[in-house]
Amino acid sequence: MQCESCHQQEATCHLISIDGDAMHTRNLCAECFEASSPDARQFASAQRDARCEYCGGQPCAGGTDFLAMVMGVQKLKFMCLPCSMEHNRYVQGHLREDTSRLSQQEQLDLLQELNKKADQHMRQWVSRRGSR
Ligand SMILES: [Zn+2]
Numbered sequence: 542m543q544c545e546s547c548h549q550q551e552a553t554c555h556l557i558s559i560d561g562d563a564m565h566t567r568n569l570c571a572e573c574f575e576a577s578s579p580d581a582r583q584f585a586s587a588q589r590d591a592r593c594e595y596c597g598g599q600p601c602a603g604g605t606d607f608l609a610m611v612m613g614v615q616k617l618k619f620m621c622l623p624c625s626m627e628h629n630r631y632v633q634g635h636l637r638e639d640t641s642r643l644s645q646q647e648q649l650d651l652l653q654e655l656n657k658k659a660d661q662h663m664r665q666w667v668s669r670r671g672s673r
Pocket residue numbers: 544545546547548549550569570571572573574
């Protein structure tokens with residue numbers, strides 16, 4: 542996969558971010574990633590020692606924990622590519638519910654619940670994948 546910023550190098554950083562109701566994935570090479578934000582440098586150095594949150598593999602994806610972001614806290618979550626794709630798929634599938642009629646507190650509760658479910662789902666998914 543090619544870096545979507547310079548279109549020259551291999552993309553090794555896969556960032557997941559939530560913007561309003563939409564979830565975005567950006568694929569960048571390490572250089573463009575480090576240049577993309579002041580936090581990225583810190584993130585890149587943290588990633589070197591990090592392990593995938595779910596399977597303990599080499600993380601090649603990271604992003605701000607979406608729940609933490611909703612609550613205004615910056616918390617980084619490290620996942621390997623297969624785990625982050627599955628996590629993304631799961632969360633996106635469940636975010637389709639209409640939340641616009643809910644109050645902010647109810648939306649927050651919903652996201653908190655979803656975060657917990659996604660966590661559980663990922664641990665099951667990883668153990669199923671491991672036994673295959
Ligand atoms: Zn690049």
